[in-house]
Amino acid sequence: MRKLFIKELLKSNKNKKNYLLINDLGYNVIEPFKKKYPDRIFNAGVSEQNMMGMAAGIASENCNVFVYSIANFSTFRCAEQIRNDVDYHKLPVTIVSVGSGVGYGNLGYTHHALQDYALMRSFPNMQILSPGNNNELIALLNYTQKNPQPSYLRLDKTEHKEVEFKKIPVSPGGIVKLIDGNKKKILLTTGSIQSLAKNIKLKKYKNYSLYSMPIWGMKAKNKAKNIIKKFDEIITIEDHFYDGGFGSWLKECINDTNIKTKIKSKYIRPEVINEVGSREYLLKKFGPK
Amino acid sequence: MNKNIKDIRTNILKLTYKAKSSHIGSCLSIVEILAVLYNNILKKKDRFILSKGHAALALYCTLYEKKYISLKILNSFGSNKSILMNHVSHKVNGVEFSTGSLGHGLPIAVGKALKFKTNKETNKVYVLMSDGEMNEGTTWEGLLFASHHKLDNLNIIIDYNKIQSMDFVNKVVGIEPLKSKFLSFGCNVKEINGHNLNAINKALISSVKNKPNVIIANTVKGKGVSFMENNNLWHYKNPNLNELKRSLIEIKKKYA
Numbered sequence: 001m002r003k004l005f006i007k008e009l010l011k012s013n014k015n016k017k018n019y020l021l022i023n024d025l026g027y028n029v030i031e032p033f034k035k036k037y038p039d040r041i042f043n044a045g046v047s048e049q050n051m052m053g054m055a056a057g058i059a060s061e062n063c064n065v066f067v068y069s070i071a072n073f074s075t076f077r078c079a080e081q082i083r084n085d086v087d088y089h090k091l092p093v094t095i096v097s098v099g100s101g102v103g104y105g106n107l108g109y110t111h112h113a114l115q116d117y118a119l120m121r122s123f124p125n126m127q128i129l130s131p132g133n134n135n136e137l138i139a140l141l142n143y144t145q146k147n148p149q150p151s152y153l154r155l156d157k158t159e160h161k162e163v164e165f166k167k168i169p170v171s172p173g174g175i176v177k178l179i180d181g182n183k184k185k186i187l188l189t190t191g192s193i194q195s196l197a198k199n200i201k202l203k204k205y206k207n208y209s210l211y212s213m214p215i216w217g218m219k220a221k222n223k224a225k226n227i228i229k230k231f232d233e234i235i236t237i238e239d240h241f242y243d244g245g246f247g248s249w250l251k252e253c254i255n256d257t258n259i260k261t262k263i264k265s266k267y268i269r270p271e272v273i274n275e276v277g278s279r280e281y282l283l284k285k286f287g288p289k
Numbered sequence: 290m291n292k293n294i295k296d297i298r299t300n301i302l303k304l305t306y307k308a309k310s311s312h313i314g315s316c317l318s319i320v321e322i323l324a325v326l327y328n329n330i331l332k333k334k335d336r337f338i339l340s341k342g343h344a345a346l347a348l349y350c351t352l353y354e355k356k357y358i359s360l361k362i363l364n365s366f367g368s369n370k371s372i373l374m375n376h377v378s379h380k381v382n383g384v385e386f387s388t389g390s391l392g393h394g395l396p397i398a399v400g401k402a403l404k405f406k407t408n409k410e411t412n413k414v415y416v417l418m419s420d421g422e423m424n425e426g427t428t429w430e431g432l433l434f435a436s437h438h439k440l441d442n443l444n445i446i447i448d449y450n451k452i453q454s455m456d457f458v459n460k461v462v463g464i465e466p467l468k469s470k471f472l473s474f475g476c477n478v479k480e481i482n483g484h485n486l487n488a489i490n491k492a493l494i495s496s497v498k499n500k501p502n503v504i505i506a507n508t509v510k511g512k513g514v515s516f517m518e519n520n521n522l523w524h525y526k527n528p529n530l531n532e533l534k535r536s537l538i539e540i541k542k543k544y545a
């Protein structure tokens with residue numbers, strides 16, 4: 001999804017208000033942006049805290065800033081800069097993290113993004129943007145540029161096959177139908193695990209419908225609550241730990257309400273993954289089934 | 290400006306007493322720097338960030354002098370429902386950015402300076418840091434970047450009062466030789482008496498092309514009140530009524 005992200009970012013930068021910051025990575029991805037807008041991209045070097053602070057500084061001067069990095073580097077490494085500088089000031093910084101879940105399978109636990117939702121959804125102004133396919137990514141980028149605000153864009157490392165462009169309506173806490181089925185029992189996924197969620201549906205939950213929720217976060221809970229109550233049963237599927245993840249967020253949405261919807265969750269096994277392997281291998285062993 | 294300085298110090302003392310808040314020493318050491326910035330240096334298009342956010346009260350008192358905030362708002366310091374957080378808040382008129390966790394202000398200022406420079410805008414950015422912030426990794430990350438990108442519109446002032454939270458700086462984690470550290474990072478460095486108005490003014494108006502400007506302002510923590518000066522106790526302690534009265538008499542005499 002990385003290349004499509006850059007391609008779409010280029011399209012939307014006609015007013016030159018978009019800045020792209022990287023922390024010495026993005027080889028073979030960011031080059032088209034650099035070629036077209038050399039004075040709007042900066043390599044902060046290996047210094048994520050300074051990069052995130054600078055992003056807030058630039059954004060506070062009426063610009064949109066995209067901070068592009070891998071997994072934990074643009075989140076945990078600079079968590080306080082995100083909290084105090086970006087989220088507290090409600091600045092239009094989109095934090096882009098590549099390698100969702102176990103996308104960087106062989107690179108090991110340091111590069112796995114398994115707790116990033118937990119961190120990013122704890123910030124009151126932050127919206128989570130988690131695309132599961134190319135059309136969702138395009139829709140999310142359009143959405144965030146029309147509604148500039150603190151955002152966390154969680155990208156799949158794998159490039160998805162180009163499919164026919166289809167405009168998808170996205171909104172915070174809103175759902176997108178992927179496969180039609182039972183009207184009352186659904187599987188609900190978010191982000192890069194969408195293809196595995198499809199497999200799970202086809203193998204084990206033939207009668208269920210499959211939906212995705214590409215935008216969520218603390219502020220989207222009310223909207224999501226009204227959607228949850230339409231169903232009798234929701235099974236969430238994510239490539240993240242349960243603690244602080246999407247499934248637990250969905251349950252929080254109906255906490256202290258009379259909504260009777262049964263919510264079950266499928267997630268990454270809650271432990272440090274001490275072995276490496278391909279994404280497929282690790283998902284098969286540690287992922288949702 | 291001398292009246293400003295007297296009034297800012299007086300209000301810092303009175304409000305710290307009223308609110309029973311901390312950081313009086315950190316506030317008193319930057320009064321002259323703030324007075325020169327707000328009276329002589331800052332233009333409407335310029336930006337000022339107080340990175341040592343715990344000295345918020347000194348900035349609030351300065352903003353009151355410059356009519357950014359009313360007396361009513363200033364006097365709400367330490368009361369319930371007040372917007373005057375003890376660490377500087379951007380919800381207060383005239384405050385550019387909220388800080389409070391050390392080491393955040395410089396990267397913000399670097400980002401702003403970078404934006405102005407890449408757009409060929411002439412706005413200048415000023416950031417006031419504490420000597421304790423020299424312990425932070427982000428300080429040196431930010432300096433590397435600012436120097437590499439020749440951000441000569443960036444002005445960094447260090448309030449070098451030699452005392453950080455728990456002890457003297459040279460007893461916690463020594464930062465000397467400070468001037469040569471900044472020089473080796475490619476900055477234009479000036480070292481001044483941070484309570485001398487002319488010296489502050491002169492340092493702030495001179496700059497060198499293609500280099501970030503650093504001013505090491507040698508200051509005294511607790512400046513203006515003899516029993517608070519150079520005493521680490523006043524990083525935390527607030528004055529009792531007797532101490533307040535004594536300190537106000539001193540300020541009245543010294544800054545008449």
